[in-house]
Amino acid sequence: MTMLIQRARPGGEALQALVDGLAEELGRSVVLDDPLVRMICTSRHFGDEDGVRVRTLLQGIADDEAIRYVLSQGVVQWTRPGVLPARDDLGLRPRYCVPIRERGYLLGILMVVVTDAALTGEQIAAIDRAARALAAEMYAQRLASDLDEEESRQLVSRLVGHDSEQRCAAHRRLVEDGLLPEGPHTVVTAVAVSRQRDAPGRVEVALCAALDPFRRTRAALGLLAVEGDRAVLVQVFEREPTEDDLDFQCRTVARSLKTFLEPGTAVVIGVGGRRGALAEAWISHDQARVALRAARRLPRLEGIADWERLGEYTVLLQLPEDALNSSLLPKPLRKLLDGGANAKLEETLRCFLENAGSVPRTAETLEVHRTSLYYRLRQIQEITGLDLDNGAHRLVLHTGLRLLELIGSRTDPAAATDR
Template structure:
């Protein structure tokens, strides 16, 4: 029999001892996971291992599909022990699960492989171990909460508007070696909308999703989490490319979709690339604009990047109260309100984005030039504007960009 085991994280020897002791008493495999079903520590095998357990030990983390399955069963909401049904297609045997709670906080999930039924003596032993684990984890939680609160405060001061606090936080982060001074600083904002899960689960998911980016091969970072939103400050050794940051953003979104309900909408906004930590506040302000873009432009698929927003970066400086239909130029409103004009709107967009070039527009739309000229005349008749006039084209182009920002996700460009 293979005797694979995974030792506890540093400082978790007490938890490892409790898990090992329970496993030996039961003669069953036991694992302690955090609230996101990521392994904290585990016992050796007892011949009851399944593919999910083996893969978790080899990889250090369960597959996303297995994590989603466990969380979808509502384990994070359970107030007492229960049996998690097995899934043959996942290679998962049934687990007896005990949510580890203390003073209203979900600290973790104790799981026992239940390939064969548990006896009353077994469940009594599990209950005793769970109480001891809860006490140990709560003590750890109190210590880590103090550190996390201090980090959160420093990050918020670093990117805040108060100059004195900003410089004090900057000096503290450098003096304590929490972040290097440079040479390349980037701030990423993350938010979650639509989550209907238990209170506090979003902040736990945000911490879990951002944790891998606190230290990477090329960057050091710190994260500040506040309920349903977070700020990640990173300092890179070499300037990150757009592709690097896009890959990171997609990783954050993917993790949040794994940890949260299907209704949750993760949003990421990446700020501009600055030359040092002292200018992280500028990147933060830009990240907030990029986050608004991610929320308002469905085509961005939840990820906005300041460096690639173009004219939207200017328009999104407007407050939400100003972004309404009243901003749309009347000529464009006449075109949008004219039922059945979706084809004319598409034509106008393509014409403007091709700098008014008829040959390129006809090629892009795959229409004959005669048909294109007809459509352009119709657009001029409806709007009352001259498409040969640069100022008139600017009015229409700007209006279409505003129209994009006024759409609800999934609406497309319907008036």
Template sequence: MTERFQRARPGSEALQGLVDELAEELGRSVAINDPLVRMICTSRHFGDEDPVRVRALLQGRADGEVIRYVLAQGVAQWSKPGFIDGRDDVGLLPRYVVPLRERGHLLGLMMIVVPQQVLTDQEREVVARAVRPMTAQMYAEHLAADTEESEARDLLLELLGGSPAARDAARQRALDSGLLRDTPYTVVSVVQVSRGQEPPGQIEVALRGAVGGFLQTRSAHGIMAIEQDRAILLQVCDRPPDPNELGEQSRRVIETLSTFLDESSPAVVGVGGLQTGLADAWTSYEQALVAIRAGRRLPALKGVGDWAELGEFAVLLQLPEHALNESLIPKPLRTLTEAHGGPRLRDTLRCFLENAGSIPRTADALRLHRTSLYYRLRQIQEITGLDLDNGADRLMLHMGLRVEELLDSRTDDVGV
């Protein structure tokens, strides 16, 4: 599932014609970008091209650092045109930026290269006249795309919903319409963004840009649903995807969102288990919701939870939030923690249990002589009153340690 960072939806010939006409009248390079500063269409050069413009034309998109810089100027909230300063370190000349809005909705950003940051009154008037037909054309294209996206969203939500009858009907509609194929393998991923200081609508736009690149890959195709601060992506494929591919896909989504969003809006991804066919896609979705809680709670996962790798966490994280509390920690484990040398003994216990009770592997991992390890294990048994040769006692302690991990990194599971 190799990622392809999609540029914005290509502009129509009509929009391209309007851009070319304005550029010729001004004698300046003009580009139309979407709200994520991804190129939609652009004019020819007028000797004013800079490295940023050249790279964007060659790569199909601007560099992440440039996108972050432009968005940091607050252009997505502008209600009227203005200049943004250039940056020599990234090869960016100053731009005159015109927000293209219709009914309060930001459709895109017109960017005109103006090295001296000066436009005559006549030039400003020419730009202002061009805005209305451009906005009208973009709004018409936006409505058409929005209709397609809404239909796909509604179908996907029914396909993953709680009613078996509704799921079956949605599956048949997906097959009949050709929107999806009933391939042997199906997997669902969920992306959740914690709402920070982003302006209204920015998170939805960012999710669409970050996740949309995976609707069609070399080995899979799918559909997505955007719901305010989260995205659901269903992918179908003819062969089992490599877990590393899914992990890389999730990391790319998080990386892309960090380009489009402020650091106050971190993202987490949950990947459900691989299922056979569309009929079981809802199971992968439910698993993805559990995995997303793991990605949020366990720092070692770096924001990506994968159901297939959760192990015993998959059981614990299905508990409701109010039930996942300190009462689940067994009393013997709490006694061990409070004892003299408790932290060291608890670390020894964790290593022993994670190595399936193997004395040689545990001693090697802790770099302890086996005699010292046996001594610590006897101390643990004396303090807890439990038998480490007993499977039930070991399971209780191991699950208790896992609960502590979840509670130590506890955060709110808003929206999941």
């Protein structure tokens, strides 16, 4: 049976040659992965292929479960070779794994499929020689890549920054060098990850890996800047992207990050407004940062917020971070909340305001008789001292409830400061 073999990535011919040479010498299947267990290049089969290897070759990337398993074994923290145990339920045979490191950097993972025949001393020595050669080649490639990434990061940072001269210079450079087109639809997405137990540098690598596919799609060209636990993606679309398009993109990024990072790592994503010219990317970026705050503070958004969908929250979230506290709540609402009001009154008030003061719709939503609803509304008016037939009074209470949601729902205090 002829299998599809994915060869090295562009510029990886030297790596492919080393992997192929080692495989032929060992008579075993060999694969070189990056630090996130994504295949860089692989050898041909030697009759030792397993389910994970076959699926990876056909799909171009390992299953999420297989990636999570390898990462859960701490392979990326290993300082010396070791054996990755088999997982029959995943269709994974044991692998002899060698972390490829150079000058403190984890550059990749060399894996050799282990069958019933144990590796001999000579074979282990051959693997060690190949690993040293791979480390030298990959480190040289990393140095060149780092220069490109740093230049990209600086251009994006200047394009979305607040210095108008630097914005103009970055914009001109990007367009003249063909890195990004002038328009017609520009969108900026901001991503933030809370560091938990992930090894240093792993978050940056994961952000690059998750966002890289969106630098060039059938619908858009983009440029990426990653710094620490944050990333900014500037995209220029041929046609205006729909809310569903951007939501799908964000969920794909979030899913990738949760595959690559430790369980429980918090990921929040904010999408800025749709702008026209590339020169207006900074406006979309500012809006994306506001959306990022919404994604962090409102659990119902599930970590993803789009400026275009935030409505009145876009105004409230312009307030400084340290100003978003209980002192902002209007006194009448505090009286309702602090005066021993039960949850039914708060729920009733929220529903009544959400339904624009319509008694029939509120009663239907709450599934209560109108007489009961009128009784609750009278209680609310008595406690707050406000008239619910007065539009200004209703606005005070509605704004207060919105603030209450922002103040009381922070999900990641350690990452609350936007920068």
